[in-house]
Amino acid sequence: MKRLHAPAICSWGHFYIGVRNLMKNPGTGKYAASLTCTLLLAGMACVALGTFFYFYRVKPAATAGVLNNIDWGWELSYHLPYVLISMGAFSCLFSLVLRKIDFSGYERPDVWLLSLIFITLLFYSISSQIRFLDNDEYEHLHNAWMMKEHTIPFFSLHFKHSPLLEWITVFFMSLQNPSTLIIRTMRLFIFLLSCGSLCVIYLIARNVFNSYRTALVSVWIVLCNFVWMEKSPEIRPDNLMVFFCLLAFLALIRFHETQRSRYIFLFVLGSLLSFLGKQNAAIFIFSIGLVVFRHVLGSLRTRRFGIILITTGITITALAVLMIPHDIILDIGFKHLIPNDNKFWPTRFLYKILEKNPEIFLLFVAQIFLFKKIKTSHPIFKEYILSVSIVALAFLFLMNRPWMQEMIVMTVFMTLLAADALSRLFRKTGVIICTLILLAMAIPANRRLIKKYIVKKTMTRDLITTETILKISGKNDLVFDSYGKPIFRHHPLEPRYLMYFPEKFSRLELLEKSRTKFLIKDSYYPRLPQKTIHWFENNFRKTKKDPNIYVRDMAGRK
Secondary structure, three states: OHHHHHHHHHHHHHHHHHHHHHHHOOOOOOOHHHHHHHHHHHHHHHHHHHHHHHHHOOOOOOOHHHHHOOOHHHHHHHHHHHHHHHHHHHHHHHHHHHHHOOHHHOOHHHHHHHHHHHHHHHHHHHHHOOEOOOHHHHHHHHHHHHHHOOOOOOOOOOOOOOOHHHHHHHHHHOOOOOOOHHHHHHHHHHHHHHHHHHHHHHHHHHHHHOOHHHHHHHHHHHHHOHHHHHHOOOOOHHHHHHHHHHHHHHHHHHHHHHOOOHHHHHHHHHHHHHHHHOOOHHHHHHHHHHHHHHHHHHHOOOHHHHHHHHHHHHHHHHHHHHHOOHHHHHHHHHHHHOOOOOOOOOHHHHHHHHHHOHHHHHHHHHHHHOHHHOOOOOHHHHHHHHHHHHHHHHHHOOOOOOOHHHHHHHHHHHHHHHHHHHHHHHHHOOHHHHHHHHHHHHHHHHHHHHHHHHHHOEOHHHHHHHHHHHHHOOOOOEEEOOOOOOOOOEOOOOOOOOOOOHHHOOOHHHHHHOOEEEEEOOOOHHHOOHHHHHHHHHHEEEOOOOOOEEEEOOOOOO
């Protein structure tokens, strides 16, 4: 065991020395190669150690007594292999990114900022394998399994979200046996995907503002962003949508810089993939289209051509609305724009974001008033960024249920303008002031990341419940819960098994006729109608394996 620990400890020690040397001579990039190599070795050592623990450790038993009182040491042992693999995979990825960075333009504050980004992302990598599971994550995993089992089709206009995430999940499911390992795998995939999004944000900011520091500040503010911290590690389609939106925007920037038509093709491809990730990408596409349309109008020489163009656009839009069946328009993802009884306003989430990250909104508003003074490599770039930010904010008030994940695109593009303002402030102040500002942002963000997502709100109980139900049930047994927590077991009410509003549950007759064998009690169970709860209490008894799992006394009887 000591021989396995030694390479990791040695590599991380060399990594610290490399960072210290780079701090002393940031502009030369003299120590960047050795730093990159050391980080790669440290990452590979962590992956090897995590893999060893996964295959050869004695897995701690998850008894009912343990579930009632989980101690920190037991929980650490439970998650350790996956945490090491996640940290190692991130370190290897970060080393590849460092190889592409030209340190000749870096100053000492930039290296400080890069170090803070690395440390924070390291906490993100740990959090991705420990933090609690949102109900939506179970939903997407179970939907993917239903696709694999041909319970639902691989594509349908009636899907609530575009199916790209489910397709990717099906691919990973086909590579492994049915187990909770799919949760670990998809969490790692989403984390690495979010790191890819951060790399694209860096490239966008560097190209738009011609500044390495602005690029680093952009990444740093996004990492400290409350919305990003809450939603980017989760298995949800929003992260795929954001990644491809950013790639499409980078392709658009490259088109303006080079005038090569292949970048238009890449922009269209990225936009289509983002829409395939989630339909909300239409907001991003619409925002870009508004700016393009305004510039097309401005480039026309006479007013007559402008009137003709506007009239043609309105006519085509009207014909499309009249000729295309309304059901198709709604089914491709716009049902959530029709007002209904479940509508709520986004203000509660916006207030929370403003409370946690006031600097983003304050700097963004300041940039709006100083919009003409913002210097970008092409004037249209700042118009694109402002358009996406404002249109995405406006659409939140049109949606019926604007949850926090709907705000990721908005906050990312707001961050680009906010980062420009903050980096200009850095240039006017000294190293000490810069360091204090960075620490003022870093300490609360990392404290929240560690305290909430690594120590307090963990996925341990949910994972153990899923592991237990998979052990005690057969493949054909029916399991009732709210969001598909068993993942690889059928729900008695499939394919419409989700319960967003359990108090409105009205399918008790179907449930009674089904041969439901297991019940998983979750936070939604107490909100079911009393008649439904009464039926469960009369027909199910608690198992000894898990206090949240109940088994039917006599399967098939009411």
